[in-house]
Amino acid sequence: MGLLSIIRKIKRKEKEMRILMVGLDNSGKTTIVLKINGEDTSVISPTLGFNIKTIKYQKYSLNIWDVGGQKTIRSYWRNYFEQTDGLVWVVDSSDVRRLDDCRMELEKLLKEERLSGASLLVFANKQDIQGALKPSEIAKKYKYYRKYSFHDIFYPRIKVPLSHSQHIISPRDWYIASLGTIP
Amino acid sequence: MKHAAMLERLSNLHRSRLQQYAARRSDSDAASPAFESVRSFLDHFSDSKRSIEAELARCRALASDPASAPNLKPELENVSASIADLDRLVAENSYFLPSYDVRSSLKAISELKEALDSANSELVPRKKFSFKNKASKKDQCILVKQIEEIKVVDAEKSNPVGVRDSPGFRNKENAVLVKCFRVSEEGEGDFSLSDLNSCEVYLKGRIRALFVHRLRNCRIFAGPVQGSILIEDVNDCLFMLASHQIRIHQARATDFYLRVRSRPIIEDSSGVRFAPYRLFYKGIDEDMKDSGLGEETGNWANVDDFKWLRAVQSPNWCLIPEEEHVGTTNASDREEQCDDE
């Protein structure tokens, strides 16, 4: 049952992957997507609604949905669940106060059966900020997802720098690597 | 053109989605049609909306007749399914819709949901149901169960891992608090202001990010923030801030003097007013420039209210009339100061 539908899904999606980026407001979703796409990130407004980016990578076409995380629009997240292959949950590692809210929102999301079969990645963003929680500390906070059989990775090294001088480590490879191995 | 190619790709994608979607559904007429234009989408949208409203009205009529009461629950479930379809329709067509139409469609949907929720709670008081996709009960993820089980085990020890606080001013009353950031050190870090009552705060120099939480009757003057500012739960305050992004949640009766590169946003706020940034201390010009905030963009006046997604002006915010503006605040002489440090 569950497994069959997952296999079917992988077959259907050999070339095209739908990736949903969600997380609390201010976590950096839009910045990440624009950076990956090599676009200018100097002026980004909080997202009212969503953006869609299609990124070609090798034989894949990544369809990235970046959905706004403000409280008012979180209830619309589920409009985007259908046929999602990969869920990227973006965490602002420096926002210690809202870490619990952040985890609770993810928990809510994972109860959605429409997301079953998708792979999950928790993205510990803003690692460059002094005093930000380390990916391992955030992982501890989310500990029960480690036992979860979704593919969960805490990617420790990606930084989305504010200036263009720093380089970001080939995140496209990372997307493929983590999304390509749905258990 | 690159853009045209992308749109084309998306629309192909969309078409193939609709086909898959239609194939998955046994009753093919329930599948969403493809739209060539915004106009035809909006027509279809408003037709569906009207018919959902009519269905809801019919449910209310049903409820007054005891004989048909047993039918009520399935009827309401149908309404719920129709709303979910409409929801999906908007999501699927969103790439070609102007953002205003998307916003207003989403708003209309949320109103339908509210109407349905209240019908549910009034007419079917005992059992509340949610918008679950019941087609795939069998498909239900084993993983969800796993999570629940593990959660039970973890419940007792799920207390927050002792997380440290970031640098900041916290829990102060009637104090003047001053912090000077030197570029070499804290310029890379974040700073928090929380649980302050009747305080005056000066932050000089550059910071990466600023978090503000639970302030009452405070006056805050800050140099440039290179990333974003997040403000939650403030009453009767004055803020003078410069940043790339500013998000304001649950603010009441508070004035904001801002310089922002993007559009400031408010949510769950009322009685908030906006004016341009007027802060001075020695070296601020350079700090502003180094933070990418050297130029006035005029965005301090382009406020988006997430609780008011309409074209007409939100009742929750306004501009501060010029004659009420506080003058330029000079913080040059403020020395570092914090009661218990």
Ligand SMILES: Nc1nc2c(ncn2[C@@H]2O[C@H](COP(=O)(O)OP(=O)(O)OP(=O)(O)O)[C@@H](O)[C@H]2O)c(=O)[nH]1
């Ligand atoms: N220092 C630092 N700042 C970051 C990083 N990523 C994003 N930011 C900043 O975080 C703020 C929020 O970024 P956005 O991309 O708008 O966040 P979002 O998740 O899209 O927010 P919503 O659209 O409201 O849901 C911006 O000021 C970014 O410059 C990072 O890796 N490091």
Ligand SMILES: [Mg+2]
């Ligand atoms: Mg965004």
